Amino acid sequence: MATLRGKVAIVGAADTRVGIVPEFNAIGLCADAALKAMADAGIDKSQIDGLVTCNSMTEPHFYAAEVLAEYLQIFPSYCVSTSAGGGTTYTSLLQAAMAIEQGLCNTVLLVLGDCLRSGLSREQALRMQSSTGHREFEIPHGPTVPAYYALIARAHMDRYGTTAEQLAAVAVEARQHAARNPAAQKRDPITIADVLNSRMIADPLHLLDCSLVSDGGAAVILTSADRAADFPKPPVYILGAGEGHGHEHISAARSLTTSAAVESGQRAFKMAGLRAADIDVAGIYDCFTPVVLIELEDLGFCAKGEAGAFVAAGETSLQGSLPMNTHGGLLSHCHPGNPGAMFALTEMVTQLREAAGERQVLNAETALVHAQGGIMSSHATLILGRENQ
């Protein structure tokens, strides 16, 4: 069977400034990220013939990709806007890779940006709260976004004995990573006690179990592996990609404690011909602390029920067996909504280029990124490597 393994490479990657960035609206963040990624790849817009993006929440358009292409005055042969929530980034990247592999285009700009911190109106914020959930059978009861994730946190605690301290350890570790990243929105160290003493939002989730609300954008440039050597920076190859889709609404989930990350991970590892033990550094979607535990387990980094102890033991620190979210993640680097997972992707590119400075993972050759959208609904996993053989 034909496979995408090693056929497509990331040859440019960049973030905008993140956190509170009032000088840009959503499309401005996309344009800023695009310019920086093109500069990183050493190309100009005339070489972009594929454009992939995602709608913003603050400036939704009926044809988001066309609006951005027009704004940048790019006239691509492949132009698509994808929507898979937090998983959009890797789902989009997979579509871009397929378009390249099929010869529909040569050089794709994948760019996402949004300004949830500075650009969201009160009406939009209310609408965003009610954008997830079943319109008739969930939303009317008044669940908030943290409440949906609290339901899976509670289920994991009930089933496996996971503790609030173990959830808090995920947030503490994210902040330790962010402290080494000058770009991160939150860098002041926090303790387990700080997390447990922060305001209860939806039991058992405290304020510091929840990710940030941010402005920010990021972009990557993709091309075929056989052209990758023509670009100035070391290429990062797509070795594996997989998706898994279990439900949309949490009340219809097959399980509250095991997600379709199992399937997306298995598919990505199979394509890459690798195992969890082969991964040197990971970007794991961390919109809320319990999500990280379920993903680590479902991707095979530890057995079911053991991720709480795994993180609490420091295994995801820079010195651990699986350094994770070395940029600080959604919990401490930034979370502008749908673009959230882009920053783990650009961070893994930085790690594989050995350009991460004091947060560099030594000898990082293989990276995994995983993201989910909805409430543990749509999952996408990518495995990236320095070499394409």
Add this chain to the structure above:
Amino acid sequence: MTGTVQKFMPASNPETAPFWEACREQRLLIQHCSHCDQYQFYPRMLCVNCMQANPDWYQASGRGKVKSWTVVRTPVSPAYADMTPYVIALIELDEGPTMMSQLRDCADSSLQSGMRVKVVFEAWSEQITMPLFIPAEADIV
């Protein structure tokens, strides 16, 4: 949208209208497939197990257990402020399907997964009566 913010009221459609009509009569309807003997919720035009069209409406016992729960301490919108904090729970009905609801009349300290609950109904408007749940013990008259 000026002034008072409204609760997120369910808008029924042809597929779900019988469910909401029954709620107004204080009956909880789920669906049952006579072809494969499967119960399901939310309402659909087919059985998700065997794909047979038009599963039958079935009046559920209204009893079940809490699969997971949370206490929402920051309301989803100002319209929910007067009921805050409120408990959001996933209820596994005795017939099998799971539904999300609010759990009422239950002290935080007594909340636990697995607890028995039963349905109650609360009129939110002329059209909409919401199915909510209370601890089954509280049902004793």
